[in-house]
Amino acid sequence: xxxxxxxxxxxxxxxxxxxxxxxxxxxxxxxxxxxxxxxxxxxxxxxxxxxxxxxxxxxxxxxxxxxxxxxxxxxxxxxxxxxxxxxxxxxxxxxxxxxxxxxxxxxxxxxxxxxxxxxxxxxxxxxxxxxxxxxxxxxxxxxxxxxxxxxxxxxxxxxxxxxxxxxxxxxxxxxxxxxxxxxxxxxxxxxxxxxxxxxxxxxxxxxxxxxxxxxxxxxxxxxxxxxxxxxxxxxxxxxxxxxxxxxxxxxxxxxxxxxxxxxxxxxxxxxxxxxxxxxxxxxxxxxxxxxxxxxxxxxxxxxxxxxxxxxxxxxxxxxxxxxxxxxxxxxxxxxxxxxxxxxxxxxxxxxxxxxxxxxxxxxxxxxxxxxxxxxxxxxxxxxxxxxxxxxxxxxxxxxxxxxxxxx
Ligand SMILES: Nc1ncnc2c1ncn2[C@@H]1O[C@H](COP(=O)(O)OP(=O)(O)OP(=O)(O)O)[C@@H](O)[C@H]1O
Numbered sequence: 001x002x003x004x005x006x007x008x009x010x011x012x013x014x015x016x017x018x019x020x021x022x023x024x025x026x027x028x029x030x031x032x033x034x035x036x037x038x039x040x041x042x043x044x045x046x047x048x049x050x051x052x053x054x055x056x057x058x059x060x061x062x063x064x065x066x067x068x069x070x071x072x073x074x075x076x077x078x079x080x081x082x083x084x085x086x087x088x089x090x091x092x093x094x095x096x097x098x099x100x101x102x103x104x105x106x107x108x109x110x111x112x113x114x115x116x117x118x119x120x121x122x123x124x125x126x127x128x129x130x131x132x133x134x135x136x137x138x139x140x141x142x143x144x145x146x147x148x149x150x151x152x153x154x155x156x157x158x159x160x161x162x163x164x165x166x167x168x169x170x171x172x173x174x175x176x177x178x179x180x181x182x183x184x185x186x187x188x189x190x191x192x193x194x195x196x197x198x199x200x201x202x203x204x205x206x207x208x209x210x211x212x213x214x215x216x217x218x219x220x221x222x223x224x225x226x227x228x229x230x231x232x233x234x235x236x237x238x239x240x241x242x243x244x245x246x247x248x249x250x251x252x253x254x255x256x257x258x259x260x261x262x263x264x265x266x267x268x269x270x271x272x273x274x275x276x277x278x279x280x281x282x283x284x285x286x287x288x289x290x291x292x293x294x295x296x297x298x299x300x301x302x303x304x305x306x307x308x309x310x311x312x313x314x315x316x317x318x319x320x321x322x323x324x325x326x327x328x329x330x331x332x333x334x335x336x337x338x339x340x341x342x343x344x345x346x347x348x349x350x351x352x353x354x355x356x357x358x359x360x361x362x363x364x365x366x367x368x369x370x371x372x373x374x375x376x377x378x379x380x381x382x383x384x385x386x387x388x389x390x391x392x393x394x395x396x397x398x399x400x401x402x403x404x405x406x407x
Pocket of ligand 1: 010012041064066069117118119120321322
């Protein structure tokens with residue numbers, strides 16, 4: 001029987017861990033030789049995860065908030081072979097400065113997650129069910145994801161501040177307003193209010209928020225400016241609006257980090273109030289509103305693999321919801337470095353299958369019966385991807401060689 005370790009933080013979230021984890025442990029024990037261990041104020045998840053690896057764990061499950069999940073994930077990053085998949089090798093070849101020894105640590109021992117925290121941002125970003133999705137069926141849903149064995153390789157990053165070197169990041173780091181907000185949302189406030197704690201602490205911080213000068217070095221280029229907040233994100237749930245940048249998408253498996261700065265308006269008290277009100281909406285308002293947030297002119301940023309940020313005056317850095325240290329800070333992406341158990345994709349419906357068969361038949365000029373055999377062999381998702389890729393090639397504007405030459 002394979003060995004699984006369940007590492008849980010008893011003080012995370014608002015629910016009783018025994019109720020949730022008892023059922024899940026029972027279900028997992030039917031398939032794994034399961035060891036359940038609990039974090040303590042002086043026994044951190046990293047230590048327990050390292051011990052589990054020493055004991056030849058085939059699977060490590062983290063249960064708690066993003067702090068616990070991130071700490072266990074950090075130990076699992078790169079537990080596979082130095083360079084594994086062809087895409088990782090390709091990225092290593094394209095970005096030789098990314099990792100100094102020119103190898104990418106690859107995903108190895110898979111990470112299972114039983115989200116029991118306040119925000120569970122990593123689980124939400126990856127589509128892993130949380131108790132907020134389904135309070136009654138949560139135990140079953142969480143165990144089913146783990147038992148499905150379906151994994152996804154995701155990027156992570158290493159973050160270095162004045163105080164720590166190469167600290168693993170799974171979600172995002174915040175500098176400025178967001179860092180102050182997370183720092184102020186303490187355990188008692190989170191216990192009492194849940195996710196609302198971040199909104200309350202955010203509101204408190206609005207009163208004292210101030211702008212700062214930032215110098216940002218990204219993939220060999222440098223930019224400078226006055227900002228109120230900077231976010232560097234690897235993965236982010238939809239409600240972390242700023243982390244999604246101006247593209248509206250934070251992609252956790254593209255080998256890049258989404259860096260985004262909130263540009264502070266020049267001016268006096270009115271401008272400052274307008275800044276902080278906008279930030280409040282960006283960070284928290286969307287949790288309670290369906291209104292789209294208009295933030296296009298307020299932000300700058302892009303996707304990078306290596307980001308260095310210096311601030312004047314130095315700013316707090318919050319990483320994955322916990323205070324990490326102060327600027328200067330550097331974040332480097334580690335592409336495809338963590339394997340996570342996620343829900344398997346939903347089986348395609350009969351209509352979806354028929355549509356793909358129809359498109360392949362049309363595109364390739366073959367009979368639908370022949371197309372159906374191809375779709376059956378490839379599987380519907382892979383066949384749909386073939387159709388999509390050929391469509392993209394067909395849609396690309398073609399520049400005639402004669403036009404090029406005549407310029
Ligand atoms: N047994 C324990 N007793 C007290 N504190 C603990 C214990 N185990 C872990 N911690 C602390 O819990 C924090 C991590 O909490 P975690 O992120 O898992 O949950 P959360 O704060 O409820 O969730 P979220 O990050 O979503 O707000 C760390 O600061 C860690 O030191």
